[in-house]
Amino acid sequence: MSSLPASIDSVRTARPVTVRSDSARKATALTDSTGEKEAVAGAASTALATQQERVDGLPSALRTVDLRAWYGSTEALHGITLPFPERRVTAIIGPSGCGKSTLLRCLNRMHELSPGGRVAGQVLLGEEDVYGPDVDPVEMRRHVGMVFQRPNPFPTMSIFDNVAAALRWTGMRGRAAVAQRVEEALRMAALWDEVKDRLHENALGLSGGQQQRLCIARALAVEPRILLMDEPASALDPISTGHVEELIQQLKQKYTIIIVTHNMQQAARVSDYTVFMLLGELVEFAPTEKLFTTPSDPRSEAYITGRFG
Amino acid sequence: MNQPNQATMSALIYQRRRWTDRLMTLLTTLAVLVAVVPLFGILIYVLIQGASVINWDFFSKLPTPVGEPGGGMLNALVGSTILVVLAAAIGLPIGLFSAIYLAEYGHGRLATAIRFVTEVLNGVPSIVVGIFAYAIVVRPLHHFSALAGGIALGLMMIPTVTRTAEEMIRMVPNSLREAGLALGLPRWRVIVSIVLPTAANGIITGIMLAIARISGETAPLLFTALNNSFLSVNLLQPVSSLPVQIYTYATTPYEELHRMAWGAAFVLVMIVLVVNMVTRLLTRSGYHMHR
Numbered sequence: 001m002s003s004l005p006a007s008i009d010s011v012r013t014a015r016p017v018t019v020r021s022d023s024a025r026k027a028t029a030l031t032d033s034t035g036e037k038e039a040v041a042g043a044a045s046t047a048l049a050t051q052q053e054r055v056d057g058l059p060s061a062l063r064t065v066d067l068r069a070w071y072g073s074t075e076a077l078h079g080i081t082l083p084f085p086e087r088r089v090t091a092i093i094g095p096s097g098c099g100k101s102t103l104l105r106c107l108n109r110m111h112e113l114s115p116g117g118r119v120a121g122q123v124l125l126g127e128e129d130v131y132g133p134d135v136d137p138v139e140m141r142r143h144v145g146m147v148f149q150r151p152n153p154f155p156t157m158s159i160f161d162n163v164a165a166a167l168r169w170t171g172m173r174g175r176a177a178v179a180q181r182v183e184e185a186l187r188m189a190a191l192w193d194e195v196k197d198r199l200h201e202n203a204l205g206l207s208g209g210q211q212q213r214l215c216i217a218r219a220l221a222v223e224p225r226i227l228l229m230d231e232p233a234s235a236l237d238p239i240s241t242g243h244v245e246e247l248i249q250q251l252k253q254k255y256t257i258i259i260v261t262h263n264m265q266q267a268a269r270v271s272d273y274t275v276f277m278l279l280g281e282l283v284e285f286a287p288t289e290k291l292f293t294t295p296s297d298p299r300s301e302a303y304i305t306g307r308f309g
Numbered sequence: 310m311n312q313p314n315q316a317t318m319s320a321l322i323y324q325r326r327r328w329t330d331r332l333m334t335l336l337t338t339l340a341v342l343v344a345v346v347p348l349f350g351i352l353i354y355v356l357i358q359g360a361s362v363i364n365w366d367f368f369s370k371l372p373t374p375v376g377e378p379g380g381g382m383l384n385a386l387v388g389s390t391i392l393v394v395l396a397a398a399i400g401l402p403i404g405l406f407s408a409i410y411l412a413e414y415g416h417g418r419l420a421t422a423i424r425f426v427t428e429v430l431n432g433v434p435s436i437v438v439g440i441f442a443y444a445i446v447v448r449p450l451h452h453f454s455a456l457a458g459g460i461a462l463g464l465m466m467i468p469t470v471t472r473t474a475e476e477m478i479r480m481v482p483n484s485l486r487e488a489g490l491a492l493g494l495p496r497w498r499v500i501v502s503i504v505l506p507t508a509a510n511g512i513i514t515g516i517m518l519a520i521a522r523i524s525g526e527t528a529p530l531l532f533t534a535l536n537n538s539f540l541s542v543n544l545l546q547p548v549s550s551l552p553v554q555i556y557t558y559a560t561t562p563y564e565e566l567h568r569m570a571w572g573a574a575f576v577l578v579m580i581v582l583v584v585n586m587v588t589r590l591l592t593r594s595g596y597h598m599h600r
Contacts, residue, residue, distance in 0.1 A: 110491060115416075142493030152484040156506040166492040169502065215488070222492055 054083075055273070056287070061086040061226055061256035062107060062144075065122040069102050072116035076102045078280045079121065084226070084273075089248060089257045091271035091288065093264055095303070099280040100260045104228050107258065108144040109137040125225070142170065145219035149231040151211035153203035153218070160199040162214055163221045170222060181221055188254075189217035190247050209240025216247065220255075227251065229259040233266065245270050264304060268292050276300045352578065359575025362568050367576075372538055375563050382573055384540050388455070388548035392534060393524050395459025395544070400466025400523075401516065407467070408474030408512075413500055431468035438464050439529030447533060455541070455548040458534025462523045469522065473515025477508040510592040517588040521581045527552035551577045 054060065060083035069077040076099045084090050092100040105111040106119050109130060123130045130140050153162050163182045172178055182199075186192040191213040195206070203214060212232060219227060229248075233241040248257055248270050261267050267274055267288065274288045276297070284291060284300045295301045302308055366381045373380030407427070411420055442461035447453055481504050489499035505512070535547040536557055551573050558570035 108491060110487065113487075113490065138490075138493055138495050140493075141491055146487075146491035148484055148487065148491075150484060152482070152488045154485060154488070154503055154507075156503075156509075165502065166489075166494060169494055169498050170492075218488075218492065 058085040063124045067121035070118040088272040090273040091267035092275045094277035098277040144226045145224035146228045158200045185217040185221035189213045226256045358571035362572035384549040385554040389550040396462035399463030404470025407471045412475045412478035427468045436528040453535035453547040461529035469519040477511030481507045521584045
């Protein structure tokens with residue numbers, strides 16, 4: 001326990017005992033699978049860090065507790081316990097197929113819509129388990145927005161309607177109110193100046209990067225608390241990628257952002273915390289700078305230095 | 310291997326390939342001609358035979374007794390319209406809702422069964438559909454009626470509409486459904502406001518083609534809607550229709566009626582042609598689905 005990084009705030013450990021034992025079990029499992037001494041310390045500190053409600057004194061906007069996910073009979077996530085600090089950017093990295101997108105899709109209950117998708121464990125949004133029996137996934141998704149890998153504006157709608165549609169359908173009334181919210185969302189997505197004169201043109205007339213920012217505006221318009229981004233820049237050119245990354249920096253003042261990326265430089269540039277995953281397991285969760293300079297787990301180091309993946 | 314020999318060899322090979330290429334190009338071109346010539350043959354023949362009887366009377370007057378000059382096809386035009394509208398009223402909702410179910414919700418054994426049944430229904434000869442409508446509508450009501458004809462044609466529309474609409478709905482990228490669901494929209498809203506508008510062009514094309522197809526059907530009408538020499542808009546009375554009128558006139562010995570039949574055939578072909586072209590034009594612009 002003395003090997004705990006100083007950054008972890010252990011004042012509040014309100015999680016019940018079961019979670020501790022889960023973490024402990026995971027720590028042992030990791031030890032068994034790696035058999036390396038350093039890994040024990042790394043896994044143990046990760047396990048402890050991830051059961052905290054607060055990280056660096058920050059409350060967690062979202063936490064997962066022993067989250068497991070399946071595609072049919074294949075288990076894709078093997079018990080992930082993680083905090084996502086509020087108003088910070090957390091990046092999830094790892095090689096293809098490590099479960100990072102699955103993890104993201106579990107957070108807003110999109111995974112269960114995939115064929116054979118099944119989830120166990122908890123995702124706590126504030127104090128509420130989004131997989132709880134009384135939770136309506138449709139209602140819940142309004143609080144957790146999502147931006148996808150490829151820009152997916154609604155093709156039959158104008159730029160304005162792409163943002164306004166969800167507002168109207170979720171019960172917002174009044175043209176002026178809707179128009180105002182659309183403008184706010186487009187401004188937040190740093191798109192307003194580029195589209196304000198062509199709001200009623202088809203959204204497909206925008207460039208790929210603009211379309212992606214439109215999708216971000218669309219997600220922001222319904223005022224979520226958390227924004228999930230699944231490789232949001234992987235289909236974009238470097239300049240558009242730069243725009244999106246700048247945008248992420250601005251958005252974190254208001255939103256908790258969780259971004260999946262296969263681009264380690266991007267993770268290093270935009271995120272405050274980084275999660276490294278491998279084969280459906282959580283390997284390491286740490287402040288980005290620490291993970292990229294002095295990773296605790298030898299596997300993180302191997303991945304970051306490009307020895308595999 | 311000696312070099313000169315190899316060079317001759319490859320020259321021979323290339324020559325053979327060139328000839329094979331020419332032969333195959335010729336064969337495919339011939340096949341296209343064989344396919345297209347009858348089509349234009351029909352169009353031109355119908356035009357020559359039928360266009361001369363087309364005048365205002367043809368559209369606005371009822372048939373005159375044999376031997377009396379003049380007269381028109383008003384009864385058949387009105388009857389065909391009634392039948393097609395009835396068929397659409399029955400076939401479209403059932404076909405569309407089935408398509409939505411199959412494309413959006415159908416994954417299990419039930420969906421496979423429905424898909425199979427739809428395919429079978431699509432292959433059922435139209436005369437059999439007519440007999441079925443006769444049995445369930447004409448027999449209980451004790452007389453032929455527009456309703457029976459409309460039901461027969463509507464039944465024929467269902468599989469066509471279901472299959473094309475299902476295909477079109479399936480072509481809508483899943484990423485759009487996910488975008489809607491991730492915004493916190495309920496499933497029905499995603500289908501009604503995102504998926505269907507995106508697939509609308511294709512669905513409308515499918516519907517128009519189905520309508521064009523049934524408007525030329527004769528067999529299922531012979532013992533359902535029957536025929537009527539007078540103007541009737543009563544759904545429970547027999548009505549005339551263009552295809553049945555063509556059949557009736559063509560089988561009489563009177564030259565004059567033969568000419569009227571050609572005129573009706575011309576009108577029918579033009580309707581199908583115009584419906585097809587208008588559909589193409591309407592759906593050409595707008596969103597083309599691409600992944």
